[in-house]
Amino acid sequence: MVRLAPEWRGGLQQFFKDLNESGDDVFFSPHPTDVESIRRVAAHDGKDIYYLLIEQGKTVGYGMLRGWDEGYQIPSLGLAIHPSVRGQGLGKMLMGFLHLQAFRRGAEKVRLRVNSTNDKALKLYKGLGYVFEEDPHQVDLLVGFKDLGTE
Ligand SMILES: CC(C)(COP(=O)(O)OP(=O)(O)OC[C@H]1O[C@@H](n2cnc3c(N)ncnc32)[C@H](O)[C@@H]1OP(=O)(O)O)[C@@H](O)C(=O)NCCC(=O)NCCS
Numbered sequence: 001m002v003r004l005a006p007e008w009r010g011g012l013q014q015f016f017k018d019l020n021e022s023g024d025d026v027f028f029s030p031h032p033t034d035v036e037s038i039r040r041v042a043a044h045d046g047k048d049i050y051y052l053l054i055e056q057g058k059t060v061g062y063g064m065l066r067g068w069d070e071g072y073q074i075p076s077l078g079l080a081i082h083p084s085v086r087g088q089g090l091g092k093m094l095m096g097f098l099h100l101q102a103f104r105r106g107a108e109k110v111r112l113r114v115n116s117t118n119d120k121a122l123k124l125y126k127g128l129g130y131v132f133e134e135d136p137h138q139v140d141l142l143v144g145f146k147d148l149g150t151e
Pocket of ligand 1: 080082123
């Protein structure tokens with residue numbers, strides 16, 4: 001796991017290119033992915049955190065906890081695993097890592113939003129103890145919460 005920094009922006013750009021080619025941008029679009037936007041996120045300096053999962057120099061996962069910069073107590077979690085390495089436990093591992101980072105920063109809960117048709121992600125989240133409710137703002141989304149410190 002490495003904290004996203006300017007030197008990793010090429011890897012993140014490629015990661016999004018591969019994700020988009022496999023059609024996953026429908027489920028995962030945490031921020032714009034043009035070169036300038038990636039540059040800005042990679043240079044981010046604040047309370048929110050962005051991590052890359054790197055294997056042999058290649059970006060195979062991307063996870064984030066956001067909301068602290070805006071003053072929220074409960075961070076919002078987001079993640080994606082590269083299509084070439086799915087189903088091997090890396091998503092679960094990255095979730096565990098992000099939960100730990102949130103807990104170490106004093107969060108009592110984490111939240112996330114997921115498309116109600118994203119079965120893989122929902123199964124992963126429910127297995128980790130997330131409890132879901134409908135998003136009052138968007139009908140196709142569910143909002144999940146997890147209490148930390150219970151893993
Ligand atoms: C969702 C995602 C992160 C899972 O990553 P992954 O590395 O494949 O997941 P893991 O191998 O750690 O699997 C963890 C759990 O996810 C679920 N899961 C993973 N692949 C699955 C599949 N093909 N079908 C059903 N459930 C699946 C299972 O519950 C699995 O637990 P199990 O192995 O005990 O059954 C990955 O599919 C992804 O990046 N998807 C596109 C982006 C996305 O949807 N992000 C979430 C936005 S809210």
